[in-house]
Amino acid sequence: MRRLLAARAAQAVAVVAIVATIVFALTHLAPGDPFATAVGTGELHPAQREALRVRYGFDRPIAEQYVMYLRNLARGDLGWSFSRSRPVAAALAAAVPNTLLLMGTALLLSLALGVAAGLLQAARRDSAIDRGSGAILLVFYSMPDFWLALMMMLAFAYALPIFPVSGMIDPVMHEYLGTWGRIVDRVRHLVLPATTLTLLITAAIARHQRAALLDAARADYTRTARAKGLSGRAVLLRHTLRNSLGTTITLVGLMFPALLGGAVLVETVFAWPGMGQLATSAITTRDYSLVTAAAIMSAVMTVLGSAIADVLTAIADPRLRER
Amino acid sequence: MSERREEAAPAMSRAGDGDPGPWRTAVRRLRRNRVAMISLGVLAVFVAAALFAPLVAPYPPNAQPDIVGLARVAPSWSHPLGTDTFSRDVLSRVIYGARVSLGVATLAILLAMSAGTAWGAIAGYAGGATDAVMMRIIDAMLAVPRILILLLVLGLWGNISLPMLVFVLGLTGWFGTSRLVRERVRALSTQDFTLAARAMGARDLRVLWRHVLPNALSPVIVAATLGIGNVIVLEAALSYLGIGVRPPHASWGNIIEDGADQIGSAWWIALFPGLAMLVTVIAFNLLGDALRDALDPRDERRP
Amino acid sequence: MADPLLTVRDLRTTFATDAGLARAVDGVSFTVARGETVGLVGESGCGKSVTALSLLRLIDGAGRIEPGSEIILEGKNLIALPEREMRDVRGNRVAMIWQEPLSALNPVMTVGDQIGEVARVHAGASRREARVKAIEMLRLVGISAPEQRAAEYPHQLSGGMRQRVVIAMALVMSPALLIADEPTTALDVTIQAQILELLREVQQRMGMSVLLITHDLGVVAETASRVIVMYAGEVVEESPVREIFSAAHHPYTEGLLRAMPRVGATGGRLAVIPGSVPAPTNWPSGCRFRDRCPYAWERCEREHPPLYQVGAGHLSRCHLAVEPERRARPHVPLAAASGAGAGR
Numbered sequence: 001m002r003r004l005l006a007a008r009a010a011q012a013v014a015v016v017a018i019v020a021t022i023v024f025a026l027t028h029l030a031p032g033d034p035f036a037t038a039v040g041t042g043e044l045h046p047a048q049r050e051a052l053r054v055r056y057g058f059d060r061p062i063a064e065q066y067v068m069y070l071r072n073l074a075r076g077d078l079g080w081s082f083s084r085s086r087p088v089a090a091a092l093a094a095a096v097p098n099t100l101l102l103m104g105t106a107l108l109l110s111l112a113l114g115v116a117a118g119l120l121q122a123a124r125r126d127s128a129i130d131r132g133s134g135a136i137l138l139v140f141y142s143m144p145d146f147w148l149a150l151m152m153m154l155a156f157a158y159a160l161p162i163f164p165v166s167g168m169i170d171p172v173m174h175e176y177l178g179t180w181g182r183i184v185d186r187v188r189h190l191v192l193p194a195t196t197l198t199l200l201i202t203a204a205i206a207r208h209q210r211a212a213l214l215d216a217a218r219a220d221y222t223r224t225a226r227a228k229g230l231s232g233r234a235v236l237l238r239h240t241l242r243n244s245l246g247t248t249i250t251l252v253g254l255m256f257p258a259l260l261g262g263a264v265l266v267e268t269v270f271a272w273p274g275m276g277q278l279a280t281s282a283i284t285t286r287d288y289s290l291v292t293a294a295a296i297m298s299a300v301m302t303v304l305g306s307a308i309a310d311v312l313t314a315i316a317d318p319r320l321r322e323r
Numbered sequence: 324m325s326e327r328r329e330e331a332a333p334a335m336s337r338a339g340d341g342d343p344g345p346w347r348t349a350v351r352r353l354r355r356n357r358v359a360m361i362s363l364g365v366l367a368v369f370v371a372a373a374l375f376a377p378l379v380a381p382y383p384p385n386a387q388p389d390i391v392g393l394a395r396v397a398p399s400w401s402h403p404l405g406t407d408t409f410s411r412d413v414l415s416r417v418i419y420g421a422r423v424s425l426g427v428a429t430l431a432i433l434l435a436m437s438a439g440t441a442w443g444a445i446a447g448y449a450g451g452a453t454d455a456v457m458m459r460i461i462d463a464m465l466a467v468p469r470i471l472i473l474l475l476v477l478g479l480w481g482n483i484s485l486p487m488l489v490f491v492l493g494l495t496g497w498f499g500t501s502r503l504v505r506e507r508v509r510a511l512s513t514q515d516f517t518l519a520a521r522a523m524g525a526r527d528l529r530v531l532w533r534h535v536l537p538n539a540l541s542p543v544i545v546a547a548t549l550g551i552g553n554v555i556v557l558e559a560a561l562s563y564l565g566i567g568v569r570p571p572h573a574s575w576g577n578i579i580e581d582g583a584d585q586i587g588s589a590w591w592i593a594l595f596p597g598l599a600m601l602v603t604v605i606a607f608n609l610l611g612d613a614l615r616d617a618l619d620p621r622d623e624r625r626p
Numbered sequence: 627m628a629d630p631l632l633t634v635r636d637l638r639t640t641f642a643t644d645a646g647l648a649r650a651v652d653g654v655s656f657t658v659a660r661g662e663t664v665g666l667v668g669e670s671g672c673g674k675s676v677t678a679l680s681l682l683r684l685i686d687g688a689g690r691i692e693p694g695s696e697i698i699l700e701g702k703n704l705i706a707l708p709e710r711e712m713r714d715v716r717g718n719r720v721a722m723i724w725q726e727p728l729s730a731l732n733p734v735m736t737v738g739d740q741i742g743e744v745a746r747v748h749a750g751a752s753r754r755e756a757r758v759k760a761i762e763m764l765r766l767v768g769i770s771a772p773e774q775r776a777a778e779y780p781h782q783l784s785g786g787m788r789q790r791v792v793i794a795m796a797l798v799m800s801p802a803l804l805i806a807d808e809p810t811t812a813l814d815v816t817i818q819a820q821i822l823e824l825l826r827e828v829q830q831r832m833g834m835s836v837l838l839i840t841h842d843l844g845v846v847a848e849t850a851s852r853v854i855v856m857y858a859g860e861v862v863e864e865s866p867v868r869e870i871f872s873a874a875h876h877p878y879t880e881g882l883l884r885a886m887p888r889v890g891a892t893g894g895r896l897a898v899i900p901g902s903v904p905a906p907t908n909w910p911s912g913c914r915f916r917d918r919c920p921y922a923w924e925r926c927e928r929e930h931p932p933l934y935q936v937g938a939g940h941l942s943r944c945h946l947a948v949e950p951e952r953r954a955r956p957h958v959p960l961a962a963a964s965g966a967g968a969g970r
């Protein structure tokens with residue numbers, strides 16, 4: 001087991017390094033530099049721009065910049081964010097937890113709902129429940145994430161004004177609310193974005209879980225279990241389910257980049273102050289340091305996510321522990 | 324997770340064999356599947372509407388007849404899907420938008436499938452260090468959310484043309500396919516018929532091209548059908564964010580963008596293009612599932 | 627003579643397939659006495675495995691046991707039992723083991739847990755009690771260091787050990803009948819011998835009956851006291867084991883015996899029964915073996931042979947029982963003459 005972790009860690013570092021390099025290449029291949037927009041809008045005088053360029057090393061040869069970049073990364077120095085006038089690390093530190101809150105909530109809910117739905121469908125295979133829920137799941141699986149977000153907003157924030165339209169907290173009232181009030185406020189703001197994400201992810205998980213269960217049910221050990229005198233339900237829950245969870249967890253690990261992408265869009269629609277918002281605004285303002293940091297951060301999160309998924313799968317399936 | 328019979332490689336059809344071959348059996352199975360045929364029909368309608376847009380759309384997509392009087396009109400007989408901020412007919416824009424959205428997605432996925440197949444086939448067939456390195460790169464690329472890469476590239480490069488958009492979409496979408504192909508190629512290249520071909524003296528490239536590849540293609544086709552929905556949504560998302568297809572060209576995504584700000588008041592602008600997308604993606608998903616069932620040899624077992 | 631433990635009467639099991647109704651088991655009857663080991667022999671496709679599954683009513687999907695079949699165990703007709711009571715029988719009064727132990731065991735559960743599960747289901751044992759019982763069973767089947775082994779997973783054990791685990795699982799509740807479907811086919815020859823020895827030991831100790839299903843007559847010779855030969859969904863011969871080898875009656879059994887490779891025999895080709903088993907969706911009229919039989923004559927096509935008595939405890943489904951002189955005039959079987967090779 002320890003060797004598994006060590007191997008994963010090494011892989012993770014390699015992946016992050018490659019991603020960092022690619023991001024560096026992209027940002028430096030793109031036309032212009034961080035200060036070009038500012039000059040365009042008249043904020044910066046061309047001479048000031050030149051001075052800033054020199055100061056931040058943009059005039060040095062690319063190779064040198066690359067080495068500097070890697071060195072800074074390794075040290076944890078993420079640079080300065082022009083658009084936010086604070087260290088990049090601070091901007092990230094403010095945004096990442098919000099995304100984690102949103103994604104984490106959605107992921108946990110989806111796993112529970114998805115596995116349950118898959119179980120129900122597999123247990124009542126080909127029944128009306130199976131087909132009906134299958135159809136509903138297909139619809140959510142096929143839905144564009146940002147559109148669902150908009151429709152949720154339309155339905156539950158405008159048509160039926162139950163939930164707030166956007167943001168994470170009430171911009172005006174939050175400070176004046178008591179502790180309980182603040183918690184309720186946060187929860188109310190979390191509901192729509194989290195529900196949107198949950199609906200989308202549950203669909204993917206349920207579809208997979210059903211297939212995994214039906215697959216596992218074909219195996220010989222289910223026949224053995226029945227020959228031992230176990231009821232159909234006991235076989236499903238005690239044998240088939242345990243064998244199918246491994247693939248589901250792996251799937252979630254593989255889905256992580258897509259999950260993050262979905263979160264980005266949902267955040268944008270609901271103005272949720274997380275990584276998604278950070279990334280989109282950083283790109284439009286050409287805040288290079290922030291952009292690269294955001295990209296690398298998402299790579300790190302993805303790698304961590306799939307590493308955790310791998311470890312969980314090894315716990316679920318003892319055959320994988322030997323590697 | 325338990326022992327299962329190894330997936331047999333589909334028998335390859337040779338002329339005059341008598342055996343219909345995997346492709347024809349697949350087509351036959353597909354024809355029998357009602358859901359698949361309905362999906363195909365729906366998609367055909369959409370594609371036809373897109374191709375013949377000038378004939379089908381009731382109004383020109385960019386016409387702004389009366390910004391004052393006709394803007395933001397709710398769905399009515401003369402404008403079944405309503406009008407948008409600039410008094411443009413939403414239905415016509417959705418039809419023309421289909422052109423862009425479907426066209427971009429199709430071309431992008433063709434590009435992605437070709438690139439992915441090539442990369443995966445080479446890696447799978449070569450094996451060893453080449454394979455390891457090639458796959459490591461894939462791992463890295465898969466670690467970053469695709470939309471972020473797209474945001475990066477499109478955001479940094481500013482205004483890009485439609486062909487460039489297709490190119491970028493395609494180039495970010497081939498990683499998963501390459502893994503798929505590599506698995507298949509690896510499995511197939513150790514099977515007997517490949518070894519036999521090589522024993523007969525066929526050169527590697529020829530073996531790869533004529534023997535291994537046709538068998539490896541079926542998962543690619545399934546993946547392409549299932550994946551095209553993804554690309555459609557992706558392009559729409561980018562257009563929604565303002566960095567994909569830009570106005571005045573209509574794409575389902577930027578129509579939604581127009582409608583997003585006024586979702587509370589003029590809900591029809593954002594609703595209908597999304598609905599069109601939903602129907603399209605559902606159809607592709609159903610078709611893809613049916614294709615997978617039709618091409619998968621394992622399904623022989625079902626009574 | 628005491629009442630038999632198991633009486634199977636006119637068992638018919640069918641499957642609905644694309645090609646029609648497959649009559650996999652078509653009127654099979656036999657008995658198993660207490661403490662007896664009966665060998666059920668036949669090629670693949672003859673219906674022996676389906677017979678076994680039918681005994682435990684583990685037929686599902688497109689298959690069903692036809693009404694009119696009777697499976698009487700310890701006085702109760704298993705066919706008529708409600709499912710809940712049937713579950714009480716499975717793993718408890720009747721246990722079954724299969725050919726491939728790796729796939730028969732759940733890969734993500736420890737072997738101890740899997741063995742203990744039987745005790746928890748049927749004896750209401752607690753986790754600890756089940757654990758203790760599992761270790762006891764492992765010791766019973768000859769696995770050393772049972773406490774350690776109980777905590778291991780199937781993939782960590784060798785093939786022979788796995789099969790012992792499977793046997794241990796079957797014996798937890800000291801069943802009256804053990805059905806073993808090709809228990810040694812997937813194992814090395816040396817391990818085969820060990821497992822058969824283990825089965826013999828256990829059976830003696832527990833007074834258990836065993837229904838041993840196999841295609842290997844050699845295995846039967848070692849362990850069974852009576853042999854039942856099946857072909858095309860029917861019983862074609864039944865006799866005490868010695869007699870099968872010294873005085874087999876049915877031409878099919880003869881063919882099987884001839885086809886057994888003999889140690890020490892040199893040169894020559896292995897004798898093969900020409901033709902192949904007919905499809906269960908379309909059993910031929912009359913005797914189902916006639917196309918492959920060297921003695922068949924027109925009666926065999928016309929009249930489906932019943933089980934004739936040809937000796938003490940010896941039955942044979944062959945018209946040679948009433949026209950034995952035909953045995954002196956063998957000919958080339960129809961299947962060989964028409965050039966139908968092996969394989970469908």
